Amino acid sequence: MPSQEFTEKAEAVQNLTTRPNDDELLSLYGLYKQATVGDNTTTKPGIFDLKGRYKWQAWKDLEGTSQEDAETQYIELATSLIEKYN
8 A cells, every 4th residue: 555655746746837758757657556566467568559668668677676665766756856847
């Protein structure tokens, strides 16, 4: 179960006044999925689904990271993005 801080940061990131760049968004996505679901065991999206493939890979790259560590990393990244973009 995600911590209250994790949930608050996830909500705050959704409401940033400026959109983070694609790499930052992919990092957020991967960390969020790793923290909430665990290792990526889903099938890799098809060749024509580029966005899906990038998101899948961002999550897959975190394989083996504990959900607790991913949550901590997500909170740190979200905090820095909130300071940068709000």
